[in-house]
Amino acid sequence: MSELAANTQSAVPRSATTGEPVTTTARRNRLGIWMCIVSDATGTVALLVAYVYLWSLNVNNAWAPPKDTWADPIPFWLITAGVIVATLAMWWAVSGIRAGRTGQFVAGSVIASLVTLVTLIGQIVQLSTFPFDITDGAYASATFWLCIATALHLSVVGFLTSAMIGRLRAGRITREDHSHARLVAMWMTWVCVAVFAGAFFATTLNASPNSNSPTFGTFQE
Amino acid sequence: MFLTGNAGVRLSDGAKRGLLTVLTVFIGVLVVAGSVLFLGKNQQEPAVLAATVIGTASTPQGELPHATVELSIYPNPSSSVPGPVPVGSRIGDPRSANAPSGWPFYWPSTTLQLPANSLITMTVHQYDGSTTVWNNYFAKVHGTVDGTAIYNGKAQKEIEPDNVAHTFTIHQYAEVTQDGFFVSVPMLAVPSNAKNEANGYPKPQDITFSFITGDPGEYVWNCEDPCGYGYVNFGGVMSERGWMSGTVTVV
Amino acid sequence: MSIVDDRPAAGSDQPEEPTNRPDVTYRLREWLSRPYVRPILTMFVVFCLLVIPIGWLVVFFMNMSGAPASDIMSEIEKTILVFTIVSAPLMAITLTIIIYSLVGWGRVTGDEPPMQESPAIRSNAIGTYLWIGATSLLAAFLVIWGLVELATITASSYGSVSANQQPNAVKPIDVNVTGQQWLWSFEYPDQGKISNEVLVVPINTPIYFNVTSVDVIHSFWVVELGIKIDANPGAITNTGVTPNKLGNFNIRCAELCGMHHAYMETQIQVVTQDQFDSWVREMGGKRTV
């Protein structure tokens, strides 16, 4: 009962939807986001496993793209850098709103949105300028899908960050109740990890270690 | 609803429930039976093609009845040869419904019926071009009377793997007790430069071979030469009864 | 409905644990004297005796298409017998309790929740330890037995050790098994690369299989010899067996592989060495040295 009394008297604003203190809903939403991250992590792991496993097997000696034209590593790292910058900007914005500095929040989220947009465009450019086609062997397929996954992640992040200004103006993000901004930043932090892992594998694991895999349909190793 | 008893029939609650239960079960049975009849394959397979008995012949196993079957392999349907019903009209696969123009098929039927314990002489007129077999084992002739087949009058034990258009391969439906029934004959391809004749098809290759059937039984046959599409070209025609595979009933 | 649930706290309605209990034998006798204990123990023994024959039944069904034709198959059947026997007690006690509870401890019928309640047993240290101990022992036994058996079978089917490194006195015969839609074909590399659609092998000679597929996944299952390995496209898998019984046995495809999967069957014919050599000769291959 005392706890309840505390709630009624304290200045904690309440969610218009359910009438609970926003601290309660914030805790709930945070757990939800953690769960989403766990689930999305498994999917990302599935893609990485596919990449590494096919790399290690080199079935039918067909892992490498035609004429060993591996993808250029630079774009991968540029895109990773872009995501990280956007995430830092978002966290900076969150710290701003927490201290009540609305201007810093606006600046931070605008930067985050713009950087994310640029990175997304960069990702699409990279996808369309690979020196190989998705049909050119296992490496090509795996790399394409790692980048497609990044593109999907980036579009979600773009949607989230771009909503910040509107929600601020609608009074949904205030000094007392800024949990949604934090959730966005949390999600972006996970996206950084995912993108980095993809870039790391795609740039470091190129030539397959297995050179004597059997030729398809025969018994020659 | 007469069971409610308004129509003069007075039923106790329990009896009503019982009747309705039976009714439910009955409806279920109807649904299952209906689906079986509607989806069953009977109306989907081509008509039976029975071998015509033309007397007796002397074989390694002594004097046996002799029957003949004549088949053709066309590269695609045409005005003169309509070809089998596109699978699409049976199970609505858009690919097969929309792409029969390049589908080879055995004609007039793939549902064969052969007399038991007799010599079967099969003649095939082959109008199709070549594709390479995956396994050279099927470029050889197996299971015919003297291990050969007659290609345009010339007896051969095998042909060039790159020159195979299709194969006619009966394989056993094994019971440990019954010994196998295995016949596999590669079909010689028409040269790629052959020009079409009036009927829209090139001059066919004629392949003739004889084999001896055993006791009555149900067997299947199919083509082992990749002439469909999809993975390793074994989709499409290769996986459809009535085109590149069928059944052999020995009676 | 009351806001605050004023139900008593858990277990408060039980008398506190008795202090300085009577000695174990006394309590055991007291327990055995309870009306329901003896029937349950008898039922338990009876069910044990009823369950164990299931093992032989299983083996009987396995042998319906022919007795084991290799040591591997015999090992498999032995394993089944052992597993049935060791897991019989757990099956039996479970059966006993559910069946006895239907008759022994009283039944209540009717639409209203029964007034008379059952004894509030929230835990029983001895029972719990017994059960967990038993299941753990069982699991441990299964694991150890299984690992040993697996090692034995891997040895006698040569696992993935290539043929020329086999420790056998007799040189194994290599057979290259190719699965394809919807046929098996067998090639004898050492007998002059002769090939056939029926597998012919000499008795009491180790056979070493290299298995692959030229299209989809098949599974190479020699039923009565108890070996099975998938035929994977783009990979070579190995197994092996030493047939010890003359006759024809089944080879089936155990992985759905398309339209004629059901018809992807052939035979393995186990013959004497002489028959095998003559067969090789007439197939145009060269004799085994």
Added chain:
Amino acid sequence: MTAVIHEQQAVPQPKQHGKPGGFLRHTNIVTGVLLGVILAVATYVIGGLLVPWGTEDSNFAQVGQEALIAATYAAWVIGFMIGIGAFAGPIRWWLGHDLTHADAEYMAGKDQGKWKYWKYTTDHKVVGIQYLVMAMALLGFGGLLAMLIRTELGVTWAEVFDPNFYNSIIGTHGIVMVIAMIIVVAGPLGNFIMPLMIGARDMAFPRLNALSFWLLFAAVPPLASNLLLGGIRDGWTVYQPLGTQAPVGMIGYQICIITFAFSTGIAGVNLITTIVTMRARGMTWNRVPIFVIGILAAAIMGLVWFPMYQYSQVLALSDFAFQSSFFIPQNGGSVWLYENLFWLLGHPEVYVIVIPATAALLELMVVFLRKPLFSYKIAVAGFAGVVGISSLVWVHHMYMTGWSPAAGYPFMLSTELISIPFGFLVLVMLGTIWRGKVWTRLPMMCVYAMIWNKIIGGITGVYLSDVPVDQYMHGSMFVVAHFHFMLMGAGLFGAMGAIAYWFPKMTGRMLNERIGSIGFWLSFFAFQLTFGSMFVAGLQGQPRRVLQFDNAFNVSNWLSTIGAYLIGVGMLIFLYAIITSWRSGQVAPSNPWGAKTLEWQTATPVPLENFPVLPVVTSDPYDYGVPDPYLAIEKKLSDENQDVTAGAR
């Protein structure tokens, strides 16, 4: 505590945009289906213009046909979700127009009568009913396919169906039943009952709750339509590369799984968050009803492992429609990659099916035995152990694939270890039954059925977990019979018991137990016949998924088919019992079983926000029973004993 409601009005409400509910006032299943179909047709036609008919590649296959069909299916799903109003939430969030209390109440279906079941309704009770109906529909469809399969196998002398069509039937039966069994307990009961049980007003994320159901709804038509588009010709596992050989019906399967995985993941997030954060005050972790723990376990496994399956289908679709090469060996793909990704979910999924049913029966046993649950902690430990180990056993489906023969050793170990935590659950069941007076009602009978089936499924599982034995049994009918004993024998019969138990709370009427029991017992005994003889067929050496076989297997298949028909009859009778009781059954009191869990303490039918005032929990819900008489005797004995020792002194 009554303050709660009062406070809700006290909360300052933001500007109300339009009428309560806004856009969702105009959306329902009709608009959803309409928009979905329109979008799908439009995509198909426009795509057809881009790649005109008759454009054929060297193999005479339609160019871009697969991509076109994939786009069409995707368009259906997206169009349906737009039409049902699923995107209203995100857009409102983007604009900052968060829900007012009035919006929330409208979306929870306030004052909308029956119509709310056809809308994007967020109330957990509505979603629960929707899941129940959907599960029964799927079970009916899968059951019909099962009848067709058994017909084919019973007619041993000829082919009834075209072989390809038969393969499509077994594949569709498999996946439809798996989906149905995944949702049949965790869907209806996890959504309707669980929040009541923990004393919450609704799920943590009501809109996600509606989303998860309507995603499932959108996923079903693509799956069902595969039979019209050439079918999935390679079983529910759809091993590649055989899948890439199938007609375009395969895409229906892949789109269905991808969508369904989203649905499961979202449901998992929702269930876990609800259970962790929304329990009534005083409901500490050792007072949570065991059913809630079971739902939590299942939700965790689904949430963590479903993406593996989802991505295996994404990559397979990419192979099929865009000729990439994850599973095409010629181009460097690996068939083992698919098998691993698939079974990484494929095995935990078995427990996702069995665990909720088991937990539900544990929950109702105590009521019908009037005894406390036997050692709650052991039960929780059992669930925890299963969840933990279930992710380490998937390779036992791949013993015979030749993928790393050495892996057989560790995975045989883990597979046999998982029998220990599973044994915990059996111990709890037996300990609860021990010395209990049975109140013989239908739900309790399901407990006995489930234990019996688990015994048989368990012993056969012991055989299969062993690599050497699996070398004979893998891919044979024996395996089929085994997992039917686990999934149907334990899962479905458990679900029947659970639904019979909570039926009064969900529908407000009692289940007609006379008819229900007839159906239940008929299907139970027919089930033994069907799968018992299927065991025999497998032992004799009949492979799975064949439509013709040696005459040696005829007898066991005939028996199996007869049994299958009887199961069908029994299930129909049970279905009739449910329908007739739902429509015109006798009205149920709020607590017909005299149970002590929270869901029975509120009114029936359950009011919109479940509880007039949120309850406070002071003990676990299992304090049934009278003091153990033998304990009293022992107490007396020990006292005498004391006197004796005293006298000796």
